[in-house]
Amino acid sequence: MVIAIDGPSGVGKSTVSRLVAERMSLAYLDTGSTYRAATLAVLRRGVATTDEEAILDLLADTSIDYDERGVLLGGESVAFDVRSDAVTRAVSTVSAHPRVRAEIVEIQRRWVAAHDGDAVVEGRDIGTVVFPHTPVKIYLTASPMVRALRRAGDSEAQGEDVESVARKLEARDHADSTRTASPLRPASDAKIIDTGDLTIDEVVEMIVSYAATTG
Ligand code: DC
Numbered sequence: 762m763v764i765a766i767d768g769p770s771g772v773g774k775s776t777v778s779r780l781v782a783e784r785m786s787l788a789y790l791d792t793g794s795t796y797r798a799a800t801l802a803v804l805r806r807g808v809a810t811t812d813e814e815a816i817l818d819l820l821a822d823t824s825i826d827y828d829e830r831g832v833l834l835g836g837e838s839v840a841f842d843v844r845s846d847a848v849t850r851a852v853s854t855v856s857a858h859p860r861v862r863a864e865i866v867e868i869q870r871r872w873v874a875a876h877d878g879d880a881v882v883e884g885r886d887i888g889t890v891v892f893p894h895t896p897v898k899i900y901l902t903a904s905p906m907v908r909a910l911r912r913a914g915d916s917e918a919q920g921e922d923v924e925s926v927a928r929k930l931e932a933r934d935h936a937d938s939t940r941t942a943s944p945l946r947p948a949s950d951a952k953i954i955d956t957g958d959l960t961i962d963e964v965v966e967m968i969v970s971y972a973a974t975t976g
Pocket of ligand 1: 792793797933
């Protein structure tokens with residue numbers, strides 16, 4: 762069974778998804794890292810982030826995969842490199858191309874199939890596009906300020922003030938939710954959880970019990 766967990770940046774998705782996977786002894790896939798790895802390849806090769814055709818050519822001869830350390834690009838572990846500011850700034854443009862998304866979604870579906878179809882899959886379009894038939898769909902939300910405060914505490918945003926983190930988050934949310942291809946939005950049958958006033962453990966508990974009764 763796939764447990765689909767969607768939502769915007771800074772909502773606690775990764776932490777919560779990892780813990781749910783651990784609790785339920787399921788594999789865990791962070792689909793943002795597939796888009797980030799593709800973006801890293803684009804930046805390294807000097808391909809324009811707006812050139813869908815060139816990105817498709819690049820993806821055709823670049824493998825994106827996973828091992829226990831995280832995402833691999835052409836066999837190289839890039840789990841750290843994909844979190845760079847340059848990748849974060851460019852990823853929304855790369856991930857807005859519909860045919861690029863179609864290629865990346867195939868990588869994600871193959872990965873889940875290789876895990877016997879049992880995984881916690883985290884992203885923006887998992888319940889709406891990647892696994893629309895899974896019965897367990899969660900959409901996490903929190904106010905922009907709560908998310909900015911959380912992100913400002915992450916290692917990748919160290920030293921940045923909360924307002925600047927909030928501005929970047931809002932810009933990325935806007936790009937992700939207004940794009941034509943698979944915009945960020947809850948599936949009509951998703952369980953929506955506002956994480957603003959909940960602890961991580963409470964959110965994990967809610968998802969595990971929901972999966973037990975719905976899956
Ligand atoms: O979760 P993240 O911040 O690592 O995601 C990086 C970007 O990838 C995000 O801004 C939009 C894109 N993304 C997407 O379009 N669809 C997904 N399922 C996951 C991420």
